[in-house]
Structures are given as C-alpha cells and as structure tokens.
Amino acid sequence: MGEVKKQYHVMLAFASLIPSMKEMRYYGIDGKTTFTGVQSNEAGICQVQEMLHPNGLDRIILIVSEKANQPAEIKSEADRQKWQQFLDSKKKDAMSPVDFLKARISDKYEQLENIFIDIPYSENDSTRDSMNRIAEVAEHVQKVVDKVRETSENTGDVEIILHADMTGGFRYAAMMMLAIMQLSKYMGAKIGHVIYSELPPRERPNDPGRIRVIDDIHRMFDLIAGADEFQKYGSVQALE
Numbered sequence: 001m002g003e004v005k006k007q008y009h010v011m012l013a014f015a016s017l018i019p020s021m022k023e024m025r026y027y028g029i030d031g032k033t034t035f036t037g038v039q040s041n042e043a044g045i046c047q048v049q050e051m052l053h054p055n056g057l058d059r060i061i062l063i064v065s066e067k068a069n070q071p072a073e074i075k076s077e078a079d080r081q082k083w084q085q086f087l088d089s090k091k092k093d094a095m096s097p098v099d100f101l102k103a104r105i106s107d108k109y110e111q112l113e114n115i116f117i118d119i120p121y122s123e124n125d126s127t128r129d130s131m132n133r134i135a136e137v138a139e140h141v142q143k144v145v146d147k148v149r150e151t152s153e154n155t156g157d158v159e160i161i162l163h164a165d166m167t168g169g170f171r172y173a174a175m176m177m178l179a180i181m182q183l184s185k186y187m188g189a190k191i192g193h194v195i196y197s198e199l200p201p202r203e204r205p206n207d208p209g210r211i212r213v214i215d216d217i218h219r220m221f222d223l224i225a226g227a228d229e230f231q232k233y234g235s236v237q238a239l240e
Contacts, residue, residue, distance in 0.1 A: 005157055005158060005159040006157055006158045006159070007055075007158075007159050007160075007161055008058045008059075008148045008158060008159070008160045008161070009048075009052055009055075009056070009057050009058050009059075009161050009163065009192065010057070010058065010059045010060075010061060010141065010144055010160065010161070010162050010163070010189070011045060011048055011057050011059070011060045011061070011162075011163045011164065011165065012061045012063070012137075012141075012162060012163070012164045012165070012177060012180065012181070013041045013044070013045065013060065013061070013062055013063070013164070013165040013167075013168060014041075014062075014063045014065075014121075014165075014168045014169025014173040014176070014177065015039075015041060015062045015063065015064045015065070015068045015097065015098045015101060015168055015169070016039050016040045016041055016068070016097065016101075016167065016168030016169060017039075017067060017068055017072075017097045018038060018039060018072050018074065018097045018100060020038075020074075020075075020076065020079050021038055021074065021078075021079040021082040021083055021086075022038065022079075023036050023037070023038055024036065024037055024038070024043070024199070024208075024209060025208040025209070026043040026047075026197055026198075026208055026209040026210060026211050027208050027209070027210045027211065028047055028050070028211055029047065029051075029211055029212075029213050033050070034208055035047055035050075035211065037104070037197070038100075038104065039097065039100065039101050039104070039168070040167040040168050040197055041101055041165055041167060041168045041197075042101065042104055042105065043197045043209075043211055044165035044167055044195040044196070044197045044211060045057075045060065045105055045165060046105070046108060046109075047195060047211045048163050048165075048193055048195060049109055049112070051193065056109065056111065056112070057112060057115065057163075058115060059115050059117065059144055060105075060112065060115055060116050060117070061116075061117045061119060061137070061140060061141070061144075062098060062101075062116060062117065062118050062119065063119050063121050063133075063137060063169065063173075063176075064098045064118045064119065064120055064121060065121050065122070065123050065169070066120070066121075066122055066123055067097075067123060068096060068097045068098045069096050069097075069098055069118075069120065070096055071094040071095065071096055072094075072095060072096060072097050072100060086100075090103060098118065102116055117140060117144075119133075119136065119137050119140055121133055130176065133176070134176055134179050134180055134183070135183075137176075137180050138180050138183040138184060138187070141162065141180070141183075141184045141187060141189060142184075142187045144160070145160050145184075145187050145188050145189055148160055149188075159190060160188060160189045160190065161189065161190045161191075161192040162181060162184050162189045162190070162191055162192060163192040163193045163194070163195070164177050164181055164193075164194050164195065165195045165196075165197075166194060166195065166196045166214070167195070167196055167197045181194075191215075193213055193215055194213065194214045194215050195211060195212070195213060195214070196211070196212045196214050197209060197210075197211050197212075198210045198211070198212055
C-alpha cells in the first residue's frame with residue numbers, strides 16, 4: 001500500500017462587491033450546517049475550509065477587479081450604519097470589498113489571515129486582454145505549484161489541489177475560472193471542489209440559500225476531451 005501524499009490546498013475565487021450589509025445564511029452541502037456571509041464568496045470559502053478540516057486551505061487566490069479594490073460605497077442608510085460599525089471595529093476609515101472579504105474570513109478562521117494572493121483585473125479589459133489575464137492567473141497557480149514542490153523534500157510526495165468558488169465576479173467570470181482550472185491541470189495541479197453559493201428562491205427570500213458542490217459540471221470538460229480523443233485517435237483512456 002503506497003504512502004499517503006501530503007496535500008496542499010489552493011482556492012481560487014473572483015472577489016465580489018458588497019451589494020448590501022445583509023448577512024445571508026446558506027445551507028452547507030450536508031443540508032444541515034449553515035454558513036453566513038455578506039459577500040457572495042464568504043460562505044463558499046468557509047464551506048471548503050470546513051470540508052478540509054482539520055488542515056484547511058493553504059492558499060487563497062483572489063481575482064480582484066478595480067472596483068473591488070477601491071473603497072466600498074454602501075448605498076442605503078441602514079447599511080451605512082452597519083458598515084461604519086464594522087470599520088470602527090477594525091479601526092479603519094475606509095475599506096475595499098476585497099479587504100472586507102479578507103477581514104471577514106480571518107475573523108472566522110484566524111489561520112487564513114495571511115494566505116491571500118491578489119491578482120488585479122480590469123473591468124475594461126477587452127476579450128484579448130481577458131485571455132491574457134487568464135494566462136496570468138494560471139501563471140500564479142504555476143508559481144504556487146513550483147514553490148510547494150521546491151520546499152518539499154520529495155516532489156512526488158506532495159499533491160497540489162485547486163478548488164474554486166464560482167459565485168463572485170462578472171457574468172463571464174465562471175468561464176474564466178473554468179479555463180484557468182483546465183490550464184492548471186497541465187501544471188500539475190489536481191482539481192478539487194467547485195463551489196457555488198445559490199441565493200434563496202425569490203418567492204422565499206428569507207429562507208437560507210444553499211451551497212452547491214458542482215464538481216461534476218467541471219468533469220464534463222474531461223468527458224468532452226475524452227470524446228474528442230476517441231474520435232481523433234480511437235483512444236478510450238480519458239472516457240474510461
């Protein structure tokens with residue numbers, strides 16, 4: 001029986017903005033545990049952290065838009081009061097949505113405070129620029145993979161696993177994330193859990209939302225690649 005490999009868990013998320021200061025509740029994947037979050041990324045990150053108990057995440061890579069990196073603008077009066085209370089608790093005059101996300105996660109899991117990496121993204125990027133940004137994010141994943149292997153006594157004993165939260169960001173962010181994950185597979189990273197935080201139905205807005213694990217959707221890419229491999233070369237290895 002072979003030795004169990006050491007696992008290094010990386011999570012990728014497109015940092016969302018702060019539409020309101022409402023604390024949303026979400027059922028976890030077991031249908032019983034609940035997670036809370038103001039930003040859409042919060043609950044998903046917490047879910048993966050709990051799934052990886054007791055060791056948890058080793059690195060969180062955030063794709064950060066220009067707006068998510070600027071001081072947050074809170075619209076409603078009630079929300080502004082809650083926002084000010086949060087700023088006061090952190091002894092800050094202002095805070096960006098991405099810094100708010102980090103603070104919220106660190107409050108819940110102190111060990112995650114210093115594991116974030118920010119990768120800037122412009123809302124005005126053209127399609128070509130977006131493709132370059134995908135390559136840039138994939139390069140950061142590669143650097144993480146290389147660094148882990150450099151610090152490991154035996155590179156064969158460590159397994160880098162990439163998880164993703166598909167909830168935040170622009171409408172096309174999910175496509176970017178899937179592309180990055182596919183590229184990461186060729187860099188030696190194994191695909192872990194793909195998470196999506198689903199809001200409650202409109203007819204029951206006070207009900208908790210639900211965190212979905214959508215790993216099988218990502219595996220469809222492998223199935224398609226396998227079908228293509230079979231058509232071109234007659235190989236059934238990927239399909240199997």
